[in-house]
Amino acid sequence: MNHLEPRKSFSFSQNDMVDLFIQGGTIINVYSGELLQANIAVRNDKISYVGPLEYGIGKDTRILKLKKKIVAPGYIEPHFHPWDIYNPSSVGEEACKRGTTTVFCDNLIFFMLMGSEGFAKFIDAFSKMPIKFYWTCRATPQTPMARETNLFSAGNLRKVLMNPQVQSLGEITRWPELINGASEMGDLIALTKQLKKRVDGHTAGAKYDKLNRLAMAGVESCHESINGQEVLDRLRLGFYVMLRESSLRPDLRLLLKTVAENQVLTDRLMLTTDGSMPAFYQTHGITDHLIRIALKEGMDPICAYRMVTINPAVYFGLDHRIGGIAPGRDADMVILEDIHNPTPETVISRGRIVSEKGNLVEAFPKVEWEKYFPKASFYKQAWVAEKDLFSIPCSADSIRFPVIELINPAITRIHWVQFTTRNGLLDFDRSRFSLVALISREGAWITVGLLEGFGNGIEGLASSYNTAAQILVIGNNREAMSAAANRVLETKGGIAVFDKGRLCYELPLPIGGIMSERSLTEVAEKEKELKILLTAKGYPFHDPLYTFVFLPNDFLPEVRINYMGIVDIKKNEVLWPRRDLV
Numbered sequence: 001m002n003h004l005e006p007r008k009s010f011s012f013s014q015n016d017m018v019d020l021f022i023q024g025g026t027i028i029n030v031y032s033g034e035l036l037q038a039n040i041a042v043r044n045d046k047i048s049y050v051g052p053l054e055y056g057i058g059k060d061t062r063i064l065k066l067k068k069k070i071v072a073p074g075y076i077e078p079h080f081h082p083w084d085i086y087n088p089s090s091v092g093e094e095a096c097k098r099g100t101t102t103v104f105c106d107n108l109i110f111f112m113l114m115g116s117e118g119f120a121k122f123i124d125a126f127s128k129m130p131i132k133f134y135w136t137c138r139a140t141p142q143t144p145m146a147r148e149t150n151l152f153s154a155g156n157l158r159k160v161l162m163n164p165q166v167q168s169l170g171e172i173t174r175w176p177e178l179i180n181g182a183s184e185m186g187d188l189i190a191l192t193k194q195l196k197k198r199v200d201g202h203t204a205g206a207k208y209d210k211l212n213r214l215a216m217a218g219v220e221s222c223h224e225s226i227n228g229q230e231v232l233d234r235l236r237l238g239f240y241v242m243l244r245e246s247s248l249r250p251d252l253r254l255l256l257k258t259v260a261e262n263q264v265l266t267d268r269l270m271l272t273t274d275g276s277m278p279a280f281y282q283t284h285g286i287t288d289h290l291i292r293i294a295l296k297e298g299m300d301p302i303c304a305y306r307m308v309t310i311n312p313a314v315y316f317g318l319d320h321r322i323g324g325i326a327p328g329r330d331a332d333m334v335i336l337e338d339i340h341n342p343t344p345e346t347v348i349s350r351g352r353i354v355s356e357k358g359n360l361v362e363a364f365p366k367v368e369w370e371k372y373f374p375k376a377s378f379y380k381q382a383w384v385a386e387k388d389l390f391s392i393p394c395s396a397d398s399i400r401f402p403v404i405e406l407i408n409p410a411i412t413r414i415h416w417v418q419f420t421t422r423n424g425l426l427d428f429d430r431s432r433f434s435l436v437a438l439i440s441r442e443g444a445w446i447t448v449g450l451l452e453g454f455g456n457g458i459e460g461l462a463s464s465y466n467t468a469a470q471i472l473v474i475g476n477n478r479e480a481m482s483a484a485a486n487r488v489l490e491t492k493g494g495i496a497v498f499d500k501g502r503l504c505y506e507l508p509l510p511i512g513g514i515m516s517e518r519s520l521t522e523v524a525e526k527e528k529e530l531k532i533l534l535t536a537k538g539y540p541f542h543d544p545l546y547t548f549v550f551l552p553n554d555f556l557p558e559v560r561i562n563y564m565g566i567v568d569i570k571k572n573e574v575l576w577p578r579r580d581l582v
């Protein structure tokens with residue numbers, strides 16, 4: 001540890017009186033890479049002094065005497081999806097307790113449901129929260145939408161990107177379009193760079209030659225590395241790399257081994273939880289969990305803390321404000337009992353103590369959810385999902401049909417199976433396959449397919465939580481599927497499971513049909529309850545909510561159910577079309 005020599009000539013005036021004085025701590029200096037014993041003065045929401053003096057202490061100054069405790073910059077989560085059944089406020093509260101004082105949030109669901117003007121007001125409301133909410137702007141949805149070109153028009157995206165709280169073009173999931181020279185995407189990247197903002201990639205599965213082309217097209221980062229080689233490839237080609245530990249992909253230990261073995265520079269590495277599910281956050285923590293893993297893996301502590309502080313701050317061009325402890329920076333800091341325990345004792349954000357011993361000093365301000373997500377907007381007119389919708393009509397006696405086979409919670413394979421038909425409907429073995437349907441909230445269209453590997457004991461499950469923001473229905477019993485879908489319609493959003501003629505599980509999601517108003521702890525309990533139920537019915541994987549998220553998307557291999565129909569993603573080919581109902 002290093003000490004600073006007192007400079008006796010330093011003087012300060014009445015105007016320098018500070019609000020908070022942190023005395024005698026050891027700072028993790030992310031700029032010099034030292035552990036440095038120094039006092040820190042805070043005036044309003046800024047750090048006004050770092051050094052050996054007792055600077056600016058007046059009668060109203062609150063003094064924190066630390067005696068050997070560690071002071072680190074507030075943590076930064078660079079890639080956050082604050083809509084995974086929790087909402088930005090409830091997950092923000094949890095992040096705050098755990099020392100994360102800045103989050104860079106995916107705007108996907110908010111923009112899809114509110115449009116550019118509503119989203120601008122929402123950004124404004126969240127700019128006044130106890131922690132900082134920055135946003136990333138998706139260039140496209142992650143599933144085809146009926147009104148996609150209107151919503152994701154160049155004009156609308158320009159408005160979002162120009163907002164000072166928006167810091168990057170969000171993860172580009174349709175990167176093959178970029179490689180094929182899609183000019184709209186190229187124009188959007190050019191605009192983003194003109195605005196001096198970042199272009200976040202989602203280069204999942206891209207091999208070295210494709211990464212070259214994506215880097216050439218302007219993509220600057222990626223959080224999708226699932227093995228060490230992918231980390232190295234991306235670093236070598238100039239990408240910033242976010243190493244991920246999420247409920248879906250707990251890969252961080254493996255990725256850090258490659259970092260250690262290859263002794264790569266860590267300046268362009270960051271850590272992310274990439275929108276983990278609530279029970280994961282409740283059990284493990286948020287950014288503090290990531291640092292803990294890095295420390296346990298033997299990483300130099302200063303490097304570990306830098307990956308969640310100054311590195312993301314530099315990436316987003318905000319290191320003049322966040323990511324370090326120095327005069328003029330925002331007063332976002334955490335106080336730790338020990339450098340090896342990253343879960344903070346005290347959290348300071350915007351110059352105020354916001355959390356102590358894992359409890360918020362004050363709850364986050366109430367959000368008027370109804371203002372941003374009016375319940376009435378779930379659909380224009382009430383309608384009923386009849387059981388006959390959940391069938392696959394076909395005129396031939398026998399049909400070769402593309403079954404969606406789940407390989408893990410997120411990845412699928414196309415399994416072509418020959419089926420016979422009965423009374424004009426595809427007939428299938430209910431002990432092996434389930435029906436899966438995506439229905440528009442308005443009852444305007446439906447795509448119906450078959451699912452293998454989900455768990456065939458489920459009679460009827462419906463969820464408005466998915467990234468198509470429509471209603472996903474799974475089951476082997478058409479009455480139960482219809483009952484579950486109708487329950488979600490009746491309550492205007494949620495997850496409902498029917499079994500043996502009764503509602504056996506329900507999670508209302510009144511915020512846009514995607515998010516709960518309840519605390520993170522409460523939704524974590526509901527998530528666990530759902531997992532226990534689905535596991536008992538044969539669901540074999542660890543993250544069922546992610547199965548709902550990804551079944552309707554348009555970018556992960558190999559086959560998906562969405563607005564277009566049952567779609568072969570790689571070939572961009574509709575294998576079985578949707579049915580329009582109106």
Ligand SMILES: [Fe+2]
Binds near residue numbers: 081274275
């Ligand atoms: Fe992500």
